[in-house]
Amino acid sequence: MTQSTVGLRALKKQLTRTSISNAALELTLENGFDQLTIDDIARRAVVSPRTFSNYFSCKEEAVVSAGNQYWVDVLDRLADRPADEHPLTSLRALLVEATSATDSVELQRAIQTMHLARRTAGLQAFQVALYARLEAILRTAVATRTGSDLEADMYPWLVAASAVAAMKSAMMMWLLNDAPLEQLPGLIGAAFDQVAGGLPAPTH
Incomplete structure (x- = not known):
């Protein structure tokens, strides 16, 4: 098997996964999470229920995945930042830039997922798992970047x-x-600035 064949196969799998998760999110927004079924997701994504189960363990995971992949892709770009830049400075810049792209379809999906997870108990555990995944990605990336x-x-x-x-x-x-979404980049920037400043106590 050639490297090109392996690459195409991986791309096809990623596209299928994305199609399934996007279908799950769309149906949830249209009909509500309680009405969502795996059969409906499979039908919308034009795959079989068995194919669905090859990619996701449950409907909750599929819904949350639609938006959460955006943050993974953003943080994966850490290696593209200047090598002599502090990792927190790099990550601040990446996240501020990513959340400023208000016309991005991917960002809109990520935002919709966050809102759904906040008000849907069944999705919250998978949202928590996202943060653990992001930490793991960043640990490895920072270790590679700094030789740690x-x-x-x-x-x-x-x-x-x-x-x-x-x-x-x-x-x-x-x-x-x-x-409004326009305020999110400023909040992210302020949060990183407080961390970088040693978390000084509020003066009020």
Whole structure:
């Protein structure tokens, strides 16, 4: 099997996964999560229920995946930032840029997923799992970037945990206040700035 064949097969799998998860999100937005069935998702994505089960363990995972892949793809771009830039500075820039792209279909899906997860108990565990996944991705990326050993150096663990905490805190503040999307980049920037500044105590 050639490398080209392997690449095409991986791409086809990713496209199928994306199609299924997008179908799950669309149907949830149209009819509500309680009405969602795996058969309906498979029908919308033009796959069999068995194919659905090859990619997702349940309908909850499929719905959340539609938006969460966006954040994974954003953080995967850490390697594209200047090598001498502090990892938190790089991550701040990536997330502010990503959340400023208000006309992005992928960002809209991510935002819709966040809103659904907040008000749907069955989705919340999978949203929590996203943050754990992002931390794992960042730990490895920061270790590679800095030449750190994940088994001997806490630095990549601390950077990853701090970045995800800043991201999650900004998003929760945004959701709780039902703020417009245009305010999210500023909240993310402010959260990272507070972390970078050593979390000074509020003066009020």
